[in-house]
Amino acid sequence: MSTPPIRLPSGVRDFLPRAAARRRSLAEKVMAVFEAWGYARIITPYFECADVLERGLGAGGRASAIRFVEPGTGEVVALRPDITPQIARVVATRMQEIPGPIRLCYEGAVTRFAGEAGQREILQAGIELVDAPEPDGDAEVLAVAAAALAHMGLPEIRIDVGHVAPAAFVLGSAPDAASRVLIASALGRKDRAGVRSAARALPEGIAPLAEALATLWGPAQPTLDKAVALPWPEPVMAALEQLRVVLAAFGELAEQPAPSVTIDLGDLRGFDYYTGVRFAAYAGGAPDAVLRGGRYDELLGKYGRAAQATGFAIDLEAVAQAQRSIGVAPPSAVIGVAVHGAGASELARALRATGLRAVVQQRAPEAWGAWLRGAALDAAIVGDQLIGSDDGSRSAKRAIEEARAGDTKALIALLKAP
Known part of the structure; x- marks a missing residue:
């Protein structure tokens, strides 16, 4: 019997360092915007009891939920296809004594069944505003959405x-x-x-x-x-x-x-879920909406707390792909170096203290350039030489000696130089 090939399930993928850095940077930027507007971060589980989660899902959400039997209890559970129902559950139960308005934000992955295409894992970040009536609550979430989109680096929003x-x-x-x-x-x-x-x-x-x-x-x-x-x-x-x-x-x-604002009164997406104002955001480089949201005044009542609510979610994967399609460079990482040879540990500690990334590489690779690129590092310090990811080498004896003595300014300047 042959060994099955190494593979991933349909609809999911790995992100290598540069791709992961782009997505983490996007998440951190939008979460910083949310927190600046007074939204507190919350973390919810990747899966929940299916019958509880599905109370807060529309027909489309229920159809897209991936269910399985949890081995320890025999309960039917579901991977979350949406985070908003989880927020509704938390507010209605764990936060039932807290008066509104309640401002919460989140980021994480959701997984949706997509018919013959299998499943799809989506990276999201969003906000939920509970106990904020119309029109002020709707205006606020629109303003937060606009502020978050302004940090995405995309044109034509x-x-x-x-x-x-x-x-x-x-x-x-x-x-x-x-x-x-x-x-x-x-x-x-x-x-x-x-x-x-x-x-x-x-x-x-x-x-x-x-x-x-x-x-x-x-x-x-x-x-x-x-x-x-x-x-x-x-x-x-x-x-x-x-x-x-x-x-x-x-x-x-x-x-x-x-951003510019348009109106579409004939858009029916989310029609069975939203109860009032609904909205979507579009940007250059993205074939479809990168953000969707709206008012859902009936959702929290399904979990035991009658309350008005509105919010939105940003599709971080759609934003990342749009950035790449129009040539937006990935975020610049903090300079990273490998240190090899005598005194490597001491020098690496000094560099880390200045905010740089530094790894002690005990064994020299066959080719420093290829290894540095694979390790997402910028340079290697080997003896008194500075070796770049292109295998180019230059003397940095004086700067390295000063760094060993505690003054890293000259070495950092060399590392930052093209």
């Missing part, structure tokens, strides 16, 4: 905002599930003719509203003006006015320069 009320009214007027599916599918494609055809099943007066939804996207102010000119029922009109107030409050709260 745009936040696309909507509200579930208009589409909910149209789809709720459909006579049956089949009609709803046809209308939703056409709206998802922005297919005005398809919407017109599918909307024939709607009551008189609502079909034109359905068709209009396929056109209600574009620059924020004119699109919103176009929407409010239509004969919506009072609850939808109130929601559109609420959206106008949210955008005005966002303009006041956001750090400048704020």
Whole structure:
């Protein structure tokens, strides 16, 4: 019987030092932004009891959850496809006595089943704002999203905002599930003719509203003006006015320069999950949204605490790939050196004390350059020579002697020199 090949499951991957550094740098940057806005970091487990986790998942989330039997207890557990339900559980149980608003942030991996493609592991970072009503809570999370996106190093950032009320009214007027599916599918494609055809099943007066939804996207102010000119029922009109107030409050709260804002009232992604304002962010180099979020006022009640809530998650992997596609360089690591030969330990300690990375290499490799590149180090100190990752060598006798005596400035200058 042959030995199976060494492999990874579908949808997951290893990140070598440069790729890992890019993703860790992104996570650290966005988490620093979240904490600067007053959000406290929380860590939740990679898997939970399936029935508990699934209380907070929409139909799509439940379908994407990967389940297995936990050997110790026999419980059916699930890898988390989303972190927001975990935050809801924590707030409703572990933090039930803490009054709102509660501001929490997180970063970590989620795993989702993706049909024939297998599974997909996604690196996320996000915030959740609990017990913050409309419109102030929505404006705040939009402002935090804009601040985080500003640190991503991507061009052409745009936040696309909507509200579930208009589409909910149209789809709720459909006579049956089949009609709803046809209308939703056409709206998802922005297919005005398809919407017109599918909307024939709607009551008189609502079909034109359905068709209009396929056109209600574009620059924020004119699109919103176009929407409010239509004969919506009072609850939808109130929601559109609420959206106008949210955008005005966002303009006041956001750090400048704020990204451009567009509106799309026909976007149905997350329709069964969000209850009010929803939004997504796009950037140059990324084929799809790099951030999604919105209001989910019904979620915490499923865990025992009725509370309004809103938040978003950034797809760090999508941001990392977008950075690479447009040529954004990975973050510069702290200079790292290998020290070889007599007195290596003492010299390495002196270099670490200055903030450099220093490793004692007891055995010289066959080729210093190839080894340094593989070890993600910049240079090797061998005797009185400084050897670079390109195998180039230069004398650094005086600088090394000064470093051994405790003065590392000259050696650090040499290491930083091209």
